Amino acid sequence: xxxxxxxxxxxRRPSRSETGFLLLFHAVLSGSFLVAYLTGDEDxxxxxxxxxxTVLAALGSRLAVALLAPAGSPLALPRPSxxxxxAWLRRLAAGDGQALRARSPxxxxxxxxxxxxxxxxxxxGWIADRLPSVEELHEAAAELTPAVIIVHIxxxxxxxWLRRLAxxxxAAAAVG
Amino acid sequence: xxxxxxxxxxxxxxxxxxxxFAWQARGEGPSTTAAxxxxxxxxxxxxxxxx
Numbered sequence: 438x439x440x441x442x443x444x445x446x447x448x449r450r451p452s453r454s455e456t457g458f459l460l461l462f463h464a465v466l467s468g469s470f471l472v473a474y475l476t477g478d479e480d481x482x483x484x485x486x487x488x489x490x491t492v493l494a495a496l497g498s499r500l501a502v503a504l505l506a507p508a509g510s511p512l513a514l515p516r517p518s519x520x521x522x523x524a525w526l527r528r529l530a531a532g533d534g535q536a537l538r539a540r541s542p543x544x545x546x547x548x549x550x551x552x553x554x555x556x557x558x559x560x561x562g563w564i565a566d567r568l569p570s571v572e573e574l575h576e577a578a579a580e581l582t583p584a585v586i587i588v589h590i591x592x593x594x595x596x597x598w599l600r601r602l603a604x605x606x607x608a609a610a611a612v613g
Numbered sequence: 614x615x616x617x618x619x620x621x622x623x624x625x626x627x628x629x630x631x632x633x634f635a636w637q638a639r640g641e642g643p644s645t646t647a648a649x650x651x652x653x654x655x656x657x658x659x660x661x662x663x664x
Contacts, residue, residue: 463618468625472633480652483637484630491629594615 451511458502458512466495470555473562474582486566492559496552515545515552522546537603541596547589554578554585 451459473488506512521542528536561575 460618460621464621464625465629467618467622468627469629471622471626472629476630476633481637484633487633487636488629491633590615597615 449509449511455511462495462499466492466499466555469495470558470582473559474579477579489559489562492555493563496556496559499552515548517545517549518542534603534607537599538607541600543592543596547592551585551589554581558582 469488469491473485473492476482476484476488478485500514502512503514525536525539525542558575558578561571561578565572565575
């Protein structure tokens with residue numbers, strides 16, 4: 438018997454060290470991805486390779502930690518699910534403010550899309566170094582990078598601000 | 614949180630960029646390293662120019 442009660446399918450809140458690891462992973466992945474994107478020219482090809490390998494190392498470390506993490510751990514790989522997402526969207530459409538204050542089921546979708554996209558770009562770059570026919574795939578995926586990142590940041594920002602707004606309104610209603 | 618994540622990203626990007634630059638310039642002389650840095654910054658230095 439543990440003190441951590443969890444809802445099936447919903448990871449418990451991360452501990453301090455787990456949060457630290459996830460923040461470090463996010464920083465290394467996004468920082469090295471940014472450097473790799475900005476150094477795609479021939480003059481900076483060495484930097485591009487270094488940053489690309491750093492992306493692969495970050496993804497590999499994240500995958501290894503996820504495979505070792507117990508079920509329900511926040512370090513396990515995100516597992517998006519359709520039915521909670523549709524239920525959450527229906528609650529939003531019905532004007533249920535509590536849906537905004539709860540953790541959105543869109544976050545696992547965002548995480549999976551970003552991890553898959555980063556893995557596609559980095560792995561195709563690594564393969565293209567040995568198999569030139571994969572280079573077009575690598576370049577096409579890389580060209581999508583700004584759009585994917587803008588969508589990722591926009592969705593995260595909108596969810597974050599909506600949650601703050603809903604929490605502030607609930608607090609104001611409780612006081613009033 | 615978003616500001617924190619953005620700052621972490623930029624800090625990590627600086628560290629990775631520095632390490633990547635050092636890696637690219639490894640084993641090369643200081644003048645070549647300076648030329649590489651100049652190229653990254655958009656300038657050109659001709660190391661063979663003896664004038």
